[in-house]
Amino acid sequence: MKRKALYYVVFTVAAAGAAAGSWIVSLKSPSSAPAATVPASQAMDVSAISADMKTMLASYRKIIVLTQDEASLTSDERAQANRVGQQLFHENQERIDKVDAALAQLLTSNNPARFDALGTLIDYVESGEGLYDADRLAFRELMQSLLAQVAKDSSLPAIKLHKRISEDLDALAEIERNYEKEIRAVFGRFESRSIQLKREKWDSYVAYLKTLYKREAILKDYGVIAPYPARPEAPAPSGPSQAGTEDGEIFGKALPKKTVVLTFDDGPHRRYSEEIAAILKQYNAPAIFFSVGRNIGSLDAQGKAKLNGGADVMRRLKQSGYVLANHSFSHAQLSKQTGANLKAEILNTDALLKAVDPQRSQLFRFPYGARNKEGMQMLEDAHLRSVMWNIDSLDWADPVPSSIADRVLRTVDKEGRGIILFHDIHERTVKALPSILDRLVAEGYQFAGWDGESFKVSGANAPAPVQRSAATGYANSWAIVVGIDKYQKWPQLQYAVRDAEGVGQMLVQKFGFAPDRVITLKNEAATRNGILSAFHDRLAHGNLQPNDRIFVFFAGHGATRKLSSGRDLGYIVPVDADPNNLATDAIPMTEIQNIAESLPAKHALFVMDACYSGLGLTRGAANASFLRDNAKRLGRQMLTAGGSDQLVSDGGPNGHSVFTWTLLQGLGGKADLNGDSLITGTELAAYVAPAVSSVSQQTPAFGSLPGSEGGEFVFELPEESEFLNTSTAQLSNDAIALNTKLDAQASAPAAAVVVKDLQGGETKLVAPAAVPVSARQKAQRANDQGLLLYKEKQYAQAEAQFTEALKLRPDFALAANNLGFVFYKQEKFTEAARWFENAIRMDPSRAIAYMNLGDAYARAGQGDKAKGAYKTYLELAPKSPTAGYARQQMEKL
Structure with missing residues (x-):
């Protein structure tokens, strides 16, 4: 497991007045040292950014209050809460963009106080007064963007800040995991880290939020007052079935049983849209991407399209077989728009989509599902069709993937069919999607796509083929x-x-x-x-x-x-x-x-x-x-x-039997015979059985x-995350000798292996066929294979695997470091130093790479450079287990 070395764990019992059942774990980082004194003339005012961050948190909390206890709301109340919640969410997205731009401007300034100013803002995220554990996830996307911006600066203060933000993001991931394990059935699961790690009950957190905000007041602020429940009306006379349509709109209720349509709003996103498309491809699942026009480009005074990088993402989605659709130009609430403004929101994006794809679909989705008669008429005049949904993932409100998946699957069970609303602008949607698709396939659901006229399941009426085990x-x-x-x-x-x-x-x-x-x-x-x-x-x-x-x-x-x-x-x-x-x-x-x-x-x-x-x-x-x-x-x-x-x-290495040693080697990665990062029971047997028999x-x-x-x-x-260094353990000579014999019997991916059954007969095992994976996945797999080979001292083969990883993913800092260390072990110190330098350029806060660089420089006779590398390492990890070694090396130079 990856260890966060700079955290010091302090366990304290919650005060008697704290919420029942809560307890606190503080994780404090020594990197949070007092800031250096900055002259008043150079001090930077970040109060505006700080105010925006607090407003972001307030909106995040209001969304939780609106969507909490959704099961107790009527359908009308739920629709109102979701509509206002989505509006709050999109306002917050704009606020995030504003803060993001302000932070970028702050970083690119030459003011020496900029890092102290940024540190003040991060202090608020980590330990702001009044912040609950759940609150901190409101800042995750902002922290991810800030990390990428800080990485562009190679100064030591920037490197330290990069490390601090990286550790905070690791902490946020652990927050999510811990609450996911603890209260899976509740809407959100959160926790915190350095960022002081606490664990309050979700009910206590929501109770606190309800002392700050009331659902009715939030709705009223956004122009919504729920009427008193109407008396039940007599059933209307039966007439022609209108299931699935309303004034020409498509809701998905008229789809065949056990059929769903996957839709993604608000993109294109420069990273998540294509990650989602890659996941869908594994399931052979069609989808529709409803895109916001300003994310694709703009129109000049003559109405000519000026496309941006988002249009390139759209083209790649189209080439992969996905349907492109219209989600307005600016994501405004179109029910409040009329005339030229309303027309521009609809037709400007249509023009941009035509510039990307002349055969763009005629599908349109109103932001928030809010529309008026004028808007519906404009769609009809433009030969566009309104597509709504009946299954809302609430991924815009819920920050925890498992909770999103649970909600979607519960609603699908209830509805039995329909159009699912996702958003392709969140990492959490990327994480939730595989488990949702796995379950839908397991339960026999079909995925329908748009054929230009209607939603249909392509091919035979059978579940979409999944190309990987679930x-x-x-x-x-x-x-x-x-x-x-x-x-x-x-x-x-x-x-x-x-x-x-x-x-x-x-x-x-x-x-x-x-x-x-x-x-x-x-x-x-x-x-x-x-x-x-x-x-x-x-x-x-x-x-x-x-x-x-x-x-x-x-x-x-x-x-x-x-x-x-x-x-x-x-x-x-x-x-x-x-x-x-x-x-x-x-x-x-x-x-x-x-x-x-x-x-x-x-x-x-x-x-x-x-x-x-x-x-x-x-x-x-x-x-x-x-x-x-x-x-x-x-x-x-x-x-x-x-x-x-x-x-x-029982003569295996490390006191194991030969069988169990071989089993452990197989589970360590050697039994992944088809290279898809999955080991099935059959693959495990196909590796272990002939290998054990051979020795x-x-x-x-x-x-x-x-x-x-x-x-x-x-x-x-x-995914392995180990940066090779002098502390990395390698196998003993007897283990390497045995592994060499075992691997000689390893099955090729397509080869059949004959093994015994327990009645003395024979059975033939064939590893599953390899499935298509992304370049990133291939790079990770190559790196992982390189680690196995390094530990067996097969340096030439390890070098080839790390090289392959970097060909597939040129910015892969982990593989760059590991390639450098393979050179180091072969006493190619100059080559090693180059690759450690590359790793640092890719990930400037990775302390161990500076240690490796110092060792390489020292062995190459470049003492001054070695001192500089060791010094940076000590700045980043002053209390690490190998800090004493670095100081000793500096004294020798």
Whole structure:
């Protein structure tokens, strides 16, 4: 896990008067030192920016008050609240742009006090009086923009500021994650960091906001007063069905059942629009992008279009097959516009869209859904059609991706069909979209696109093909990990507990399993009753859900007993089993099968580092046909270390068995045979089984248990973020030697691997076909592969991978540093220094790159430059574990 070295954690108990159930964690950064005294003549007045930031926060809070408790509102009240909330949101977007421009101007000035002025503003975000945890997410987009602007300045104060903002953004991400875990069902989940990390209950935060603002008062300020509820009217006489239309408008209610239309408003955005398009492409899902005209360009006095960079984004969206549509010129509330102003809002954007795409669609969406009769008539005269929505993601109000996804899926369940409103101007929408699409596909929904006349599902009436496994579709991840060395009546083992510990650490640290959902049983705890109760009691009490996954690992003795029918029956042996009472004391594979079928989880994978026979597996390999709809198929898979009468080899590196060492290497990334950053159960077996067989007398077996529907357990590899340096650990020589042998047997992506099933037969495993990924994803994957190769001291291959990463992503500071360190390890110090310099240019606040640069300069005989690099490192990380090393190096020069 990436560690934020400059934070010091101070735990304090909340005061008695604080909200019930809250507690506080302060994280303070030593970089927040008192500002240097600045002459009054050079002091900078940032009061206007500060005032705008406070107004931004007030609007953010009002949006929360408006949209909170949405389930208790009538449909009319909800529509009014959303309309005013969207207006508040768009006013805030303009305010953010204004503050953004002011900060950019401040940074480009030559006033030496500019960094102190910016520091004052960041102080407010981090520790402003009266700010709740949830408040700070209001400033996230502003902080992201400021980070990019500061990166353009290479001075030391700018580098320090860059580092501070980077750490604050990391903190904001953790705020989101922590509340996401804690109160998933509530509208927002927030927390804070250095930025002092506190954790108040969401109800307490909302209660505080309601003392500041009232929904009725906010609505009234924006010209809305909700009338008293009208008496129920008698049902109108039945007439021709108007489902889905109102005065020619399209709402989506007339779509076929289980059909949705994906729409994105307010772009184009220079980054998020194309990221969203790349996600949609993975699902073969069509979409409509309703764009604001001023984001595309302007019209001169003669009505000629002058396009800007946004138009280039639009062209690329069009080339990718997406529909371009009109969302007015300035996002004004058109229900209040008339005459020439109203006409310009509609037709100016239409002219710009025609300049981008002469075959632009005739679809139009009124901002906020607010329209009047005159506007509707103008649409008709211009041959445009109004498209509304019936499913609002509220991504404009809700800053937490999981909450957005939950809302959309709940509303889709209620409506059964419709047009979904998203916005392509938020990072949170990018994060929420995959889990939404995963679930919709799993539940059999179709995605409809606009064909010029109506919304239709292209091709056969079947769910859109998803080209990747739905790893992100898991709600929770569980594990039962068992390791037994100290048997009471069986021979003692040397490796099993260490194997179990290694697997447990891998699940938590690499794959994000929550520690409280990893049930670990070691030695005396791993009795028969203890193992069975872990399944029957602890999982049940943990509220196991249908969209969860379960990983089971057992390291210990296995045994095989021949039944009177001649069939073999395998057992796993608990710590208290008697060899003479195997049938009653051990756990037969038939019971494991029954447990697997009874678990309500989506996917389960059993990995047994024990040898036995007699488990009937129903199916073998995965294939591309059911990766397509993996999210809706149950999966029950098992991988075992060997067959009957085979001894488990315990001579692996670091005290592991050969099987578990190979398993850990596979989960570390080697089992991603098709390079899509996902490891399926089949890929894991296709890597582990032949590799273990090649270096031992074991023949691992793999297959699906009865009750499986062909679903695949999926691990999603996280992006590695380690900057290589002198502290980076590499594998021991014996580990490298074994890995070399294992990799010699690794399957090529398209190659079939034949492995044993547990009845002695053979099954063929084929890794899923690789899926298209973006250049950024390819670059990350190349970097991750480079890290694995570096740790195995395969420097030439690691150099090639880091080089590939930089070809795909020229601004990839992580890969630039890592390439430099590969040169450093090969004593190519001049080349190393160049790449460390490149990394610093790409990410000027990355302290470790300065340490590496100092080492490279020192070894290249450039003492003065080395001192400068070490000095900058100490300025950025004065209390880091390697600060003493840097000072020693400076003294030597």
